[in-house]
Amino acid sequence: MDLSNFIYLEAQKFIFAYVPKVACTNWKCIFRYMNGAEDYLDSGLAHDREKSGLTYLSNEENAHVILNDPNIKKFTFVRDPYSRILSAYRNKVEPFNASKGSMYAHDFWFKVYSQIKNEAASGDKVTFTNFLDWLLSSEHWFAKNEHWCPQSDIVHPKAVSFDFVGKFENIQNDAAHILSEIGCDLEFPTQQQVKFPGTNATSLVEKYYKTEDYAKANELFAEDFVNFNYEQV
16 A cells, blocks of 8 residues: 555654645644654745654665554545646646647656647647546556546545545644644634645636536546545536
8 A cells, every 4th residue: 555645743642644746735734743854834844854853654675563552643635626637637737738849848747748749639629528538548657647637546435434534625724733633723724825826726617617528527536536425517
């Protein structure tokens, strides 16, 4: 079982399994604050596994012992699959539709964009429908990226006994609950504080989704809808 996204704060006795596109930057900043980092709002450092100062369970020799310890609380945060995959598209793919490729030739996400365009797009741009088609059909390793793979593949809800599963759609109350449980006196950081602008995907679902796109998302994230109690269209 891959525990790459499980952050372990030993002193505070809890584990947090983060999911990309589910306020993971905010959470990492909080955990750096709890570790005593003065520059805890630096989102670049928060995502740097070597420099963040955060402990990832995948690097611990006794990871499964820690994971199964009933005295160590376990938390995660998930999101409606429809808005999460749209957020990933708007953040990592769509911007390149309006950019000149030569400027981004060495950018990882431009390479992903180019791969999608070569495999799934028929026009000059990669549409949201193209993106979903690519995720359904591509065998390229880019298609397995953590920003759009099923959340169930990241946090393993059937194997891990979480004490609380927060939801992005109820982030204010659920985040406050977790902060209280882990003994953190910091308010949940805003997107402005972490300098990581949101994509407004939740409010744009109906604008982007065609009828057939819902069916594609349902197929891609079937386990997430069941495991995290989200309704399918």
